[in-house]
Amino acid sequence: MAELILALDVVKRDEAISIAGSCAPHIGAIKIGYPLVLAAGLSIARDLKPLGLPLIADFKVADIPNTNTLITDLVFGAGFSAIICQGIVGTDSVRACVQAAHRHNGECYVVAEMSHPGAKEFFVPGTPEQIAANAMIAKADGIIAPATRPERVKALRGIVGKRKILSPGVGAQGGDIHAIAGLVDGVIVGRAIYEAKDPAKAAQEFARDLRT
């Protein structure tokens, strides 16, 4: 069964800690991006550690291998459990993140496909499949693919097999949780939870939707 991952895309430390705390009973992991880390520092991982949930650094790392290694080492040194990197900059850059993650007993996920309009320019047909295949060669723990396109997720599942697929796009971006739940390992929800009047209740409802 897919687990619910909270995309904690707020930029205030106190708000992040409060929302994460109230949603914790209903979620399986927390995904944190650069906006929160730049605002609050990598130490946000230490602040969220007491919740006992895996913390995924969604940094879409997209640099040369040596810089990717430095970034990944810092991320795991700060207490994160997983990192997300871009696959489109090349397999050696991906491998740098994977190897650093595994040295720290952490995980690395690779962005195979994105759903914003501009992504169509260079993530041309076949590119996500190639990125996913390269990610498997680099021994990544899984890929990121959009929940808004279940048919694409199915195609990528054929490539990654039993490794994990985490999917953003449910909620504010229009992805249907029932259409995607059976296809992926993690469903990432952001705004529809953290902008809700009652984030805990929203998280509880998404978690329930994942089970039914």
Next chain:
Amino acid sequence: MAELILALDVVKRDEAISIAGSCAPHIGAIKIGYPLVLAAGLSIARDLKPLGLPLIADFKVADIPNTNTLITDLVFGAGFSAIICQGIVGTDSVRACVQAAHRHNGECYVVAEMSHPGAKEFFVPGTPEQIAANAMIAKADGIIAPATRPERVKALRGIVGKRKILSPGVGAQGGDIHAIAGLVDGVIVGRAIYEAKDPAKAAQEFARDLRT
């Protein structure tokens, strides 16, 4: 004449401040990546501000437009003067960085081509040209292209015209400063300066090479 840009790729705040200070008389700008910012915080910009040099955040931003905007706003809010984003994730993502940079009276540069081996996989022939053209449409202030491939820089100059080209790859990566100096607006040097026994002397020599 091209200016010398120091890639300050160390991960200790004190070392960064010390090296930047000693090299300041010989350089035109300082480029800072995620490793230093993750280790020292965005406040490193405030620490380097007294040097009076432009500070370029080389974050190779590679996310969806909304996240790119959030990242760029934080970067300029911290006192940086320019940001570097990836062009391969799409023109809307680039435009988000450009518009946020310009709102803060800052600059945005777009990675058009990379020189690590894995870059060949998806930066296929024609892709750097398309990224550069898209960057111009998005009103970026310039592009990043490798000093190790002067013939490629020439091809991209034909697209960007009078907008700027900044080139990494001189020094440790083997780029010839004399071959690239006349083709670009900024030559980025990292290890060959900050790992030198006397970084100030190394910076002075690179600056002299740029003039001759």
